[in-house]
Amino acid sequence: MAKITFDGIEVEVPDGTTILNAxxxxxxxxxxxxMCYYTPLKGSGGKCRACLVRVAAGSTKDPRPMPKLVASxxxxxxxxxxxxxxxxxxxxxxxxxxVEMLLINHPLDCPVCDQAGECDLQNFAFxxxxxxxxxxxxxxxxxKIDIGPYIQLHMTxxxxxxxxxxxxxxLTDARVHGVLGRGDASEIGTYIENTISNDFSGxxxxxxxxxxxxxxxxxFKQRVWFTxxxxxxxxxxxxxxxxxxxxxxxxxxxLRVTARKDEYGEVKEWICNECRFExxxxxxxxxxxxxxxxxxxxxxxxxxxxxxxxPQVIADLPESTVRELEKNPPLKLGGPNGTSF
Amino acid sequence: xxxxLLTEHVNVEGIETFAVYRKHGGYRAVEKALKMTPEExxxxxxxxxxxxxxxxxxxxxxxxSFLAKPExxxxxxxxxxxxxxxxxxxxxxxxxxxxxxxxxxxxAGSYALGARTSYIYIRGELLYVLRIxxxxxxxxxxxxxxxxxxxxxxxxxxxxxxxxxGAYICGEETALLxxxxxxxxxxxxxxxxxAVQGLYARPTVVNNVESIATxxxxxxxxxxxxAKIGVGKSTGTKLFSACGHLNKPGIYELELGVPVEEFxxxxxxxxxxxKGRELKAVVAGGSxxxxxxxxxxxKTAAGEPRLMTYESLSDGGFVTGTMLGSGGFIAMDExxxxxxxxxxxxxxxxxxxxxxxxxCREGTGWLEKVLHRLEHGHGSMHDIDLIVSxxxxxxxxxxxPLGEAAAWPVAAxxxxxxDEFEWHVTHPKEATQPGAVYRGNLxxx
Amino acid sequence: xxxxxxxxxxxxxxAAQAEIKRLLTHYPDERKKSTLLPVLHIAxxxxxxxxxxxxxxxxxxxxxxxxIEVYEVSTFYTMFNLKPVGKHVLEIxxxxxxxxxxxxxxxxxxxxxxxxxxxxxxxxxxxxxKEVECxxxxxxxxxxxxxxxxxxxxxxxxxxxxxxxxxxGLVHRPILPWEGNLPNxxxxx
Numbered sequence: 001m002a003k004i005t006f007d008g009i010e011v012e013v014p015d016g017t018t019i020l021n022a023x024x025x026x027x028x029x030x031x032x033x034x035m036c037y038y039t040p041l042k043g044s045g046g047k048c049r050a051c052l053v054r055v056a057a058g059s060t061k062d063p064r065p066m067p068k069l070v071a072s073x074x075x076x077x078x079x080x081x082x083x084x085x086x087x088x089x090x091x092x093x094x095x096x097x098x099v100e101m102l103l104i105n106h107p108l109d110c111p112v113c114d115q116a117g118e119c120d121l122q123n124f125a126f127x128x129x130x131x132x133x134x135x136x137x138x139x140x141x142x143x144k145i146d147i148g149p150y151i152q153l154h155m156t157x158x159x160x161x162x163x164x165x166x167x168x169x170x171l172t173d174a175r176v177h178g179v180l181g182r183g184d185a186s187e188i189g190t191y192i193e194n195t196i197s198n199d200f201s202g203x204x205x206x207x208x209x210x211x212x213x214x215x216x217x218x219x220f221k222q223r224v225w226f227t228x229x230x231x232x233x234x235x236x237x238x239x240x241x242x243x244x245x246x247x248x249x250x251x252x253x254x255l256r257v258t259a260r261k262d263e264y265g266e267v268k269e270w271i272c273n274e275c276r277f278e279x280x281x282x283x284x285x286x287x288x289x290x291x292x293x294x295x296x297x298x299x300x301x302x303x304x305x306x307x308x309x310x311p312q313v314i315a316d317l318p319e320s321t322v323r324e325l326e327k328n329p330p331l332k333l334g335g336p337n338g339t340s341f
Numbered sequence: 342x343x344x345x346l347l348t349e350h351v352n353v354e355g356i357e358t359f360a361v362y363r364k365h366g367g368y369r370a371v372e373k374a375l376k377m378t379p380e381e382x383x384x385x386x387x388x389x390x391x392x393x394x395x396x397x398x399x400x401x402x403x404x405x406s407f408l409a410k411p412e413x414x415x416x417x418x419x420x421x422x423x424x425x426x427x428x429x430x431x432x433x434x435x436x437x438x439x440x441x442x443x444x445x446x447x448x449a450g451s452y453a454l455g456a457r458t459s460y461i462y463i464r465g466e467l468l469y470v471l472r473i474x475x476x477x478x479x480x481x482x483x484x485x486x487x488x489x490x491x492x493x494x495x496x497x498x499x500x501x502x503x504x505x506x507g508a509y510i511c512g513e514e515t516a517l518l519x520x521x522x523x524x525x526x527x528x529x530x531x532x533x534x535x536a537v538q539g540l541y542a543r544p545t546v547v548n549n550v551e552s553i554a555t556x557x558x559x560x561x562x563x564x565x566x567x568a569k570i571g572v573g574k575s576t577g578t579k580l581f582s583a584c585g586h587l588n589k590p591g592i593y594e595l596e597l598g599v600p601v602e603e604f605x606x607x608x609x610x611x612x613x614x615x616k617g618r619e620l621k622a623v624v625a626g627g628s629x630x631x632x633x634x635x636x637x638x639x640k641t642a643a644g645e646p647r648l649m650t651y652e653s654l655s656d657g658g659f660v661t662g663t664m665l666g667s668g669g670f671i672a673m674d675e676x677x678x679x680x681x682x683x684x685x686x687x688x689x690x691x692x693x694x695x696x697x698x699x700x701c702r703e704g705t706g707w708l709e710k711v712l713h714r715l716e717h718g719h720g721s722m723h724d725i726d727l728i729v730s731x732x733x734x735x736x737x738x739x740x741x742p743l744g745e746a747a748a749w750p751v752a753a754x755x756x757x758x759x760d761e762f763e764w765h766v767t768h769p770k771e772a773t774q775p776g777a778v779y780r781g782n783l784x785x786x
Numbered sequence: 787x788x789x790x791x792x793x794x795x796x797x798x799x800x801a802a803q804a805e806i807k808r809l810l811t812h813y814p815d816e817r818k819k820s821t822l823l824p825v826l827h828i829a830x831x832x833x834x835x836x837x838x839x840x841x842x843x844x845x846x847x848x849x850x851x852x853x854i855e856v857y858e859v860s861t862f863y864t865m866f867n868l869k870p871v872g873k874h875v876l877e878i879x880x881x882x883x884x885x886x887x888x889x890x891x892x893x894x895x896x897x898x899x900x901x902x903x904x905x906x907x908x909x910x911x912x913x914x915x916k917e918v919e920c921x922x923x924x925x926x927x928x929x930x931x932x933x934x935x936x937x938x939x940x941x942x943x944x945x946x947x948x949x950x951x952x953x954x955g956l957v958h959r960p961i962l963p964w965e966g967n968l969p970n971x972x973x974x975x
Contacts, residue, residue, distance in 0.1 A: 046530035047698050049738055068737045074530050097734035101703040134727060137710040160696065178854045179525070179696075180861040182508070184706040186696035191857035192839045427881045427920040460812075465827065465865045466877075466921055468934035501812040506823045506863025509919065523819035523855075525862040541817060584883040584924035591925045628882055628920075669924070671883050685882050689919050695862075 002079040006030060007087045008321065011313055019072035019083055020051055024264065028309030031264075032085050033095075033124050035102070035209050036161035037073035039266050044166050045073035048159065049098050050124060054091050057082035069094060092128070099129035105140040105184065106210075107156050115211030117224040120265060121159060142187060147177065148195040150202060150216050150277045155187050158212035164188065164204035171270060172198035188212070199238060202276040206259050206267050217277050218256035224248070227255055229291035234275065234284055241272035246291045247282075254280045260291070343596035344570065346558035346578045347551070351438050357473060359480035362441040368486055370560035374449040375494040382453035386556060388564030390576035395421055395512070395549030396627060396667040397742075398651050401556075407536040408454055409544040416544040418456040419521065420447060420553050422463040422470075423505055423512040427628035427689060428669025431580035432550035434592045436463070436470045439554070440477035444500065446553035448486060449560055451498050454546055458499045461550075462517050465505040474502045509693035513741045514547035515539075516695065527697045528741035551580055571597035575650035579668055586620075586674035588612035601625075601647045601654075602639045605672060618674040622757075625654055626666020628686050629746030631753030632679070633663050659753065678778050679761050683754040684712035690747035701744045704735040708751055715762060718769030725762045729755050796844050802828050806848060818849050822859055825849060826866055835875060836867035864918065872907035872914040874953045876900075877931040880917045883924035888941045892928045893917065895946065912954065 003012045006023050007030045013022045021039075023031045032053055037045035051073045055066040060080025069091060072083070085091055103125060110116040142155035160179065165188070168175040177190045190196070196204075204213050227248040236243035248256045257276045259267040279285065314322060345351075355361040362368075374382050387402030408416060420443065424432040436443055443461070451459045463471050478500055481487045489497045503521055505511050511520045515529035518540050539545020555577065559567045568576045575597040584590045587605070589612040595604065605620065606613045614620050623638040624630060640646055642661035647653050654665045673682065691705040711728050714720045732748035739745075755762060764779040765772040772779070798806065806825055813820040825845055826837060833841045842860055846853040860866045867875065878893050893904060896915060902908040904915045923929040926938035930949065937949040 101699045104703050178858040182862050183694040183696040184702050424922045428883050428924050430922045430924050433922045507865035508863050523822035585886045685885050689881050
């Protein structure tokens with residue numbers, strides 16, 4: 001086990017845990033944002049630089065600070081490490097810069113984008129960015145492409161997180177899409193016109209942090225915040241899919257089906273294309289009840305609040321630290337149901 | 342005239358062949374190394390004080406000693422011959438003229454590191470050099486210096502040359518390894534470092550061509566003797582690629598410590614600025630290091646003569662100094678437009694960004710576009726601050742050092758030549774005349 | 787010779803196949819993908835100076851890779867031409883040190899002489915102009931690379947004409963880049 005101090009809060013995690021996952025154990029507003037890292041996807045992370053943090057002390061053995069900010073999603077903790085995220089002005093400034101970089105070529109077409117309301121980039125910009133832009137040049141644009149009957153690729157919105165590439169690599173037997181080109185001319189594509197037709201291809205929609213890969217069966221149907229998520233399951237004949245999903249209702253209609261996600265927007269169990277695209281009747285499903293959206297986002301019907309800190313971590317802190325945090329909170333402290341702590 | 346340790350025999354007829362190279366003392370270093378333990382070879386390199394000649398200047402012996410050596414796991418020595426830092430062309434020269442020097446260094450280095458297979462990753466554009474190397478390697482195999490049981494020592498080594506495909510980024514060691522594995526040249530996140538997980542996830546050392554070649558004279562003369570050459574921590578000799586507006590551009594092997602002024606103006610070296618013109622600025626260590634105006638490249642801020650050493654060139658930090666880098670020495674005469682040159686470098690880094698991480702992918706393009714505007718007379722004063730700010734947002738926040746390489750030239754150009762940028766804003770008409778250059782109040786057309 | 791657009795499924799010549807077999811011995815058995823860049827170079831030399839999707843599929847098949855793995859790589863590295871090219875591709879270095887010694891003027895001059903703009907092929911099919919970044923020949927600027935030959939110090943009309951007439955007298959023969967005994971792939975007629 002390794003004990004680290006993250007934004008003044010001590011937490012103990014198994015050796016080899018990344019700084020980001022140690023922060024996620026604490027929970028709440030101290031958790032660095034992640035636009036490319038995705039726990040279920042091996043190899044993901046390190047690219048977007050949204051989660052950069054300052055390591056003020058490397059370890060007990062070598063307490064020197066690290067010379068540069070590090071990507072918390074891929075940097076493992078060391079015992080005695082001291083990390084600054086929300087408590088470092090440098091980190092917050094750099095993060096603003098990252099928001100700006102990610103937005104300069106992003107179309108900002110949120111009003112017509114199906115991802116709006118549950119978009120990682122929207123949330124990231126809202127929480128960490130500035131509201132003006134200094135970019136005056138022409139933005140990079142691409143034609144929209146239909147990759148198969150269910151998925152549309154809108155490359156203009158892509159932030160090149162590579163998540164969909166890892167998904168195809170790790171979930172399907174033959175990846176047909178990838179990252180083509182180089183630099184800011186890189187794009188997700190199949191090179192020659194090709195259809196992504198694997199049974200699990202629909203999962204690329206769920207992992208996409210922005211509206212670059214969207215569900216054609218849900219296209220322009222409804223803003224996500226006007227739909228009601230309900231957990232449901234069915235007996236799925238596909239051996240790798242256990243049919244645990246979230247149905248998104250408008251009135252009595254199932255408008256779309258997605259995998260269930262955790263508070264960091266990460267899919268808990270992958271689902272097959274049949275469950276996702278072809279089962280749009282309530283009768284197809286055994287309803288479990290309303291889905292709780294853990295995530296802070298406009299999807300939570302305008303209750304846009306910072307998530308709360310893990311009460312178990314708070315319980316282990318010395319009282320003086322808790323009082324200090326309450327007085328000068330870098331984050332919102334809370335109890336199990338989000339009540340003020 | 343200083344000592345030449347690498348290029349002493351470069352003009353000998355047929356030196357690219359095994360027989361002639363051998364006759365001039367070639368492969369003695371390998372014979373010597375094979376009689377030592379690998380640790381002793383590493384120790385000699387450590388004692389020599391050799392610093393990586395690719396650009397970062399990290400001590401080679403120290404790098405070698407970091408290599409993980411788990412039992413039963415192959416390890417690799419990979420030579421970085423992806424020379425593509427603008428202003429740098431020494432490795433191409435060394436490999437084409439003295440292929441056996443590199444091969445000899447590769448054998449000695451591989452032996453020191455316990456590698457049984459080693460690779461030379463050469464940039465794809467240098468196909469003709471690849472052929473020269475392949476031919477030389479075949480000769481070395483035939484002479485029993487490569488393959489099974491080299492010279493009866495019991496040590497075996499295979500050496501292969503591998504071409505790139507056209508990507509500056511593959512000079513970054515982890516991008517190079519990705520490329521050698523047949524992938525896109527995307528630099529890896531670190532840790533793990535190559536010393537622990539490099540080629541095929543095996544412990545790997547990646548060294549520049551010149552660094553590896555230098556192991557040969559180090560072993561021949563001994564690390565201590567080698568360390569006596571040069572000044573302070575800048576030991577030995579180094580190849581400098583001189584280019585730009587010089588009378589005699591080319592490759593020069595210098596004992597570290599030659600004054601910059603002598604290097605530029607002496608007939609022994611670059612022979613002064615061409616066409617009888619004045620020197621305006623120098624980029625001393627490849628395009629990524631900060632540009633310095635004449636006054637600061639010839640003398641430090643304290644008025645000391647600047648020397649061709651790691652320490653002297655970086656004297657003053659980035660405020661008044663620069664870096665030795667790869668030794669790519671680009672001289673610019675008084676007719677050079679610094680704005681245009683900065684835009685050109687910016688375009689290079691934009692073109693060469695792998696696109697993997699957001700600050701570099703987006704930031705390099707942004708810099709190029711704003712600099713293009715400034716150069717073409719459409720910029721504003723605000724743009725000058727903007728490029729400095731964008732450069733700062735890239736620097737230090739990327740996966741690999743290409744971010745810094747893209748940011749430093751821009752920041753330094755504005756730092757030292759801000760008035761020239763401002764002139765482009767205030768005098769767009771004059772500034773966009775062909776060949777127009779700002780020289781104080783004087784416009785040279 | 788017009789650039790060939792393969793209609794039938796392309797196949798490597800026996801010499802190329804032998805060369806690929808040799809290259810495969812350079813890497814561990816489970817690391818066949820390592821040969822991708824050298825094999826793409828061979829493919830480009832074999833099939834008219836560019837790699838069509840069909841040729842890239844052949845490379846994938848030869849090395850047991852998914853086609854996308856080849857596309858990802860061929861589009862990353864600038865040496866691979868993804869569209870048909872003329873008999874000779876003039877790769878003009880445009881980076882700083884070459885620019886300082888007249889690469890802009892050289893490019894404009896070559897555009898005038900050949901009748902092709904950068905990115906285009908001349909009407910006679912002889913020359914494709916391509917701007918590239920630093921070729922590591924900065925001391926001999928400005929520089930043009932044509933296949934594996936470097937033409938240096940092209941700041942005089944004489945040197946430019948010498949390059950062009952040498953190229954015009956040459957017949958393009960697809961010779962493997964890896965045949966070590968040949969000085970270059972541009973053989974005199």
